[in-house]
Amino acid sequence: MSTPFFADLVRELCQEGGTGPLTPNGAVPGHRRFAGAVPPGTLFHYAVAGIAHPDEWEVGTGQIDGGGRLVRQSVSASSNGGSPVDFTVGLKTLALTVGAGWFASRDTAAATASASLEELGLAVAAKQPLSTGHDSATTGAAGDTLTVRRGAGWVNIPLTALAYRDAGGMVVAGAALGGAPGSAAAPSLSFAANPNTGLFNPEADAIGFAAGGTERARLTATGLGIGGAASHALHLRGAAPTTCIEATTTTGTVIGTKGPRLLLQSNSNTIGNGGEIVFAATGDTDVERWAAISGHILTNTASGAFGDLIVATKAAATDTALSPRLAIQASGVVRPGADNVQNLAAASYRWNNSYFGASPTVTSDAREKSWQGAADARELRAAGRIAAELGFYQWNDAITEKGAGAARRHFGVRAQAVWAIMADEGLIDPIGADGRPGATPYAFLCWDEWADTASGEGGDRFGIRPDQLALFLIAAQEQRLAALETAA
The missing domain is CATH 2.40.128 (Lipocalin)
Structure with a gap:
């Protein structure tokens, strides 16, 4: 008979009664449900324990049917004298467990294995010892000797004449190591599990460093070459005869030659x-x-x-x-x-903000200006109309980032509105149907266009020079005040 299925920590609550199938309706805290742990139709040991009626209990073997119910197939023990219990409707637990026979079979198997091990130990103890009876040692000492066959006889060689591991765990060589030159494919000094990686002697007065069977660096009297022989104090070479880095006393350090x-x-x-x-x-x-x-x-x-x-x-x-x-x-x-020939930022790459401890100084030297005089009537009229356009606004990017309630309010004008007023007064060309402005002699009106950038998008943007526009509006305000004072 096959061993019943077992899964740890499977226990659910149930309210149903009777002698037939019982339906689980939720895992006990800290446990799992049958539906996620036990395959339907698989035999397992179960235990039913009444909570509302603690005198009702039953253990046996059963399975979960296609409807998720516990079907009791055979009863091992119960509160009904070993017969199926006619459970009363009320709270009870359904659990997946192991039967007493399972523990008994495991105990028997463990006892059998223990006896077999004891018999094996007695058999090994009866055999001849593997060593010659001498004490074992994991390290050597300078005064140790090693008996070896020489010709027809035997001789004792001091351990210091060989390489040995001392008490400190270091492998000590009693003389200078003299190995074959080796090659990049088979270095003379390598590793047991990696014989094509290590040190070799590619030429006189040189040490080669190999990795994976290929020379990766060479140290000579000239210098250190990484990737090949060095022609300078430090010379890094690529796969082709291309210098990656070279350090010299004449040109300094050069990185890359191609x-x-x-x-x-x-x-x-x-x-x-x-x-x-x-x-x-x-x-x-x-x-x-x-x-x-x-x-x-x-x-x-x-x-x-x-x-x-x-x-x-x-x-x-x-x-x-x-x-x-x-x-x-x-x-x-x-x-x-x-x-006075470079810009700070560009139309498509703007600084977000700037901080100064004092106001910027702007050149206003009369010797560098061709003076044209005060604003005329049309210009003053346009300035008055522009002043009426002043108002509060929020930047769209700030609204997207912070929300309309948190985005700060700024005060100023809309550049296109200023442009339209100036055009309406006949001072500049109007904005065309394609959204591009015409020519303008006024420096406080700005428009920039840029070609495709790295992002693949070009664009354009209207702007103003606030300081010049503010002075333009002040001139109109001064003219208006003068007219009011004259009329009074």
Whole structure:
């Protein structure tokens, strides 16, 4: 007879009564349900225990039918003298358990195995010992000797003449190791489970490092070469005869010789020069260089040096020299590479916010301006109409991020409304049907367009210069106040 099915921690509650099938209706806390643990139609030991009627109980074997009910097939013991119990309707538990016979069979099997082991031990004890009777040792000592056959006789060799493991767990060699040169495929010094990885001697005064049967590095009197022999103090080579990294005393450190490369070098330690990181295409000429970060020494004395840090790029591939774009001066000032020729950000790459301890200084030198005089009547009229357009607004991105209730309210104008008023007064061309504005001489009206970016999307955006527009509105306000005062 096969052993009944067993699963741990299967116990459910039941309310039904009678001598027929009983339907489980929920797992006892900390236990599992029959439906998820016991395959239907599989025989197992069960135990039914009354809770509402604790004097009613029954154990036996049964199975779960297709409807999920416990079908009692044979009764082993019960409160009804070993016969099926006619359970009273009320709360009771249904559990999957093991029968007494199961424990008895396991005890018998364990006793049989123990007896077999005892017999085996007696049989082994009766055999001749495996050793010669000497004490065993896991390590050697410097004074130990080893008896070996030599010719027709025997000799004692001191253990120090061989490699042995000492009491500290270290393998000690009594003399210098002299191995065969070996090769990358079969290094002279390798590992038992990995014989094609280790050290070998590829040439005079050189140590080769092999991994997987291939030379990966070589140390010579010239330097260390990773990927092959070294021609410099440090030389990293790729699979082809392409230098990945080389360090020399003349050009500094060069990373890459084919394709994009990076040079770490020191021009000199004289005033105006300094170390630099150069990004280049395939060579080291000015045409092939496309970006650099360099030092600019201002003072170099025995007591110390200081200077500026400069970032330079090329605007086009045909440029023959790098142009400074950003400088961090020794004083801490961050400035552009040239005066009044670079923008901070772009129409499609804007800064989100900026923080200043004081207001920005804007050039307003009369010597650099061609003065055209005050606003005319049409311009003042347009300014008055624009002032009427002022109002509060929220940025759509802020509403998306924070919600309409949390997005902050800003005060200003809508650029397209300003543009429309100026066009209505005949001061500029109107916005076209395609959404593109016409020509305008007024610098406070801005429109930018950009081509496809890395994201694959181009776009355009209207804007204003708030400081100039505010002064324009102030002029209209001043004219209005003057008119009111004259009328009074």
